Amino acid sequence: MRALCWVAADEVAVREVPDPxxxxxxDVIVRVRRSTTCGGDLPLLAGRDPLLxxxxxxxxxxxxxxxxxxxxxxRHRTGDRVVVGASVACxxxxxxxQGLHSCCDNSSADLASADPDRKGSDAGGFGRPRAAxxxxxGHADYxxxxxxxxxxxPVPEAVDDDRALFAADAAPAGWSAAEVGAVRPGDVVAVWxxxxxxxxxxxxxxxxxxxxxxxxxxxxxxxxxxEWYFGAEPLDxxxxxxxxxxxxxxxxxxxxxxxxxxxxxxxxxxxxxxxxHPDALREAVYACRKSGVVVVLGGSAGFVDAxxxxxxxxxxxxxxxxxxxxxxxxxxxxDRMARxxxxxxxxxxxxxxxxxxxxxxxxxxxxxxxCVRAVFTP
Amino acid sequence: MGRLARAGPxxxxxxxxxxxxxxxxxxxxxxxxxxxxxxxPARWQVVTVDRPPEQVLPDxxxxxxxxxxxxxxxxxxxxxxxxxxTELAARPxxxxxxxxxxxxxxxxxxxxxxxxxALRQVKQRVEAGEVLRADRSALDRRKAHG
Ligand SMILES: [Zn+2]
Numbered sequence: 001m002r003a004l005c006w007v008a009a010d011e012v013a014v015r016e017v018p019d020p021x022x023x024x025x026x027d028v029i030v031r032v033r034r035s036t037t038c039g040g041d042l043p044l045l046a047g048r049d050p051l052l053x054x055x056x057x058x059x060x061x062x063x064x065x066x067x068x069x070x071x072x073x074x075r076h077r078t079g080d081r082v083v084v085g086a087s088v089a090c091x092x093x094x095x096x097x098q099g100l101h102s103c104c105d106n107s108s109a110d111l112a113s114a115d116p117d118r119k120g121s122d123a124g125g126f127g128r129p130r131a132a133x134x135x136x137x138g139h140a141d142y143x144x145x146x147x148x149x150x151x152x153x154p155v156p157e158a159v160d161d162d163r164a165l166f167a168a169d170a171a172p173a174g175w176s177a178a179e180v181g182a183v184r185p186g187d188v189v190a191v192w193x194x195x196x197x198x199x200x201x202x203x204x205x206x207x208x209x210x211x212x213x214x215x216x217x218x219x220x221x222x223x224x225x226x227e228w229y230f231g232a233e234p235l236d237x238x239x240x241x242x243x244x245x246x247x248x249x250x251x252x253x254x255x256x257x258x259x260x261x262x263x264x265x266x267x268x269x270x271x272x273x274x275x276x277h278p279d280a281l282r283e284a285v286y287a288c289r290k291s292g293v294v295v296v297l298g299g300s301a302g303f304v305d306a307x308x309x310x311x312x313x314x315x316x317x318x319x320x321x322x323x324x325x326x327x328x329x330x331x332x333x334x335d336r337m338a339r340x341x342x343x344x345x346x347x348x349x350x351x352x353x354x355x356x357x358x359x360x361x362x363x364x365x366x367x368x369x370x371c372v373r374a375v376f377t378p
Numbered sequence: 379m380g381r382l383a384r385a386g387p388x389x390x391x392x393x394x395x396x397x398x399x400x401x402x403x404x405x406x407x408x409x410x411x412x413x414x415x416x417x418x419p420a421r422w423q424v425v426t427v428d429r430p431p432e433q434v435l436p437d438x439x440x441x442x443x444x445x446x447x448x449x450x451x452x453x454x455x456x457x458x459x460x461x462x463x464t465e466l467a468a469r470p471x472x473x474x475x476x477x478x479x480x481x482x483x484x485x486x487x488x489x490x491x492x493x494x495x496a497l498r499q500v501k502q503r504v505e506a507g508e509v510l511r512a513d514r515s516a517l518d519r520r521k522a523h524g
Contacts, residue, residue, distance in 0.1 A: 023514070093506070094462055097428065105505070106510060130513055135512075
């Protein structure tokens with residue numbers, strides 16, 4: 001089959017690789033219909049993960065059709081159209097049973113036993129280094145999906161592929177950011193980063209009754225999308241003093257909840273800084289009202305120096321983090337998509353055949369041509 | 379090291395060496411017997427399995443693949459606090475007789491590894507119903523597909 005493989009720093013290529021096969025009784029094989037780039041791919045693309053090997057298949061978020069079913073799979077049949085959650089999760093461990101699938105104990109292949117001191121979560125993901133317990137990704141003709149009854153979700157007929165694709169990760173990540181931040185009716189919420197996850201966080205905050213949702217970015221197209229589709233107020237940090245603006249718009253209190261969704265990425269040459277907005281985290285900590293919540297999203301935050309810890313203690317802030325989404329909200333989000341309450345297809349600003357994967361990644365990495373997400377069709 | 383730093387300039391080299399030795403001892407004894415201290419017992423490796431003890435050890439018997447380590451490890455079981463299932467612990471037995479093929483793994487640089495792997499597989503079997511296998515590597519595949 002064809003697959004988009006990482007080759008070297010800033011180099012990906014579509015290659016012929018062996019088809020995946022059922023490896024466990026709870027696996028299914030999915031024929032991919034759509035897959036999308038995501039912010040978590042960027043540090044990988046740049047070659048910042050030492051565990052990534054040339055030939056590893058990228059693609060954390062995808063949707064497709066079940067074509068092969070393991071003997072212990074109960075919920076899926078061949079021919080089902082499914083969206084696959086970006087966290088591999090067993091469904092049976094303590095974390096999964098609390099709905100915290102991104103913390104699953106049993107979904108990374110044998111890594112935790114090798115290194116008990118490892119500081120990461122044990123949960124496996126698609127399109128993540130095999131050497132880090134990850135699984136081959138969705139930018140391919142076919143993908144193996146472990147624990148399919150937990151990880152794959154049937155897509156309602158009313159929801160087309162381009163919309164349902166975002167139920168894999170961006171929509172649940174945004175929803176859970178608002179939930180982790182405990183957004184309440186009447187809250188003022190500020191979101192740094194107007195990528196797909198930032199926009200969907202804004203949407204989730206509005207749905208939870210926030211009185212005001214502000215999105216901070218420097219890309220006008222993204223800010224306009226957040227405003228038009230999701231009801232957020234745009235703040236262009238190149239043109240305005242974000243801290244002063246946020247104070248003014250929140251009656252001098254500061255936002256109740258601040259979400260940092262800037263995509264911690266490669267450009268942080270020394271780790272942990274966003275290419276787009278290096279001071280986003282500090283800005284959020286300073287802006288947040290006393291006793292408010294700061295939620296930090298995204299992969300590869302790594303180390304962050306000169307963190308204003310004093311502000312966290314002085315102002316009694318709660319700091320929370322999340323990387324991969326939990327899966328419990330996926331059916332609810334698909335449902336809202338089916339009722340047109342949630343529209344996400346516009347986030348696929350660039351639709352390309354899989355062969356054009358390298359071009360798609362270049363657009364996505366550089367935010368070129370208004371790219372929010374590059375979506376591939378095999 | 380706090381006390382040493384404060385005393386700094388006044389300390390002779392002999393005193394320094396002595397203090398350093400004293401400071402090192404607890405650190406060493408806290409580690410497993412793997413790092414050269416033959417007297418120290420190996421550290422317990424523990425997993426919490428989110429099921430009651432009777433499901434983790436049906437009929438009180440060690441589950442596979444722990445059973446395969448019989449004679450080489452000791453096992454401890456207790457209910458986890460807060461309704462979180464069962465704490466299952468194992469450690470290499472001093473003077474135990476490892477089954478053939480496992481002996482090398484139970485000494486080596488990290489004798490805990492084979493124990494941790496067995497515990498983790500027990501946990502996966504009980505919680506997930508199977509032991510998750512990694513994707514095949516490109517190399518395995520090339521061999522298999524000839
Ligand atoms: Zn789990």
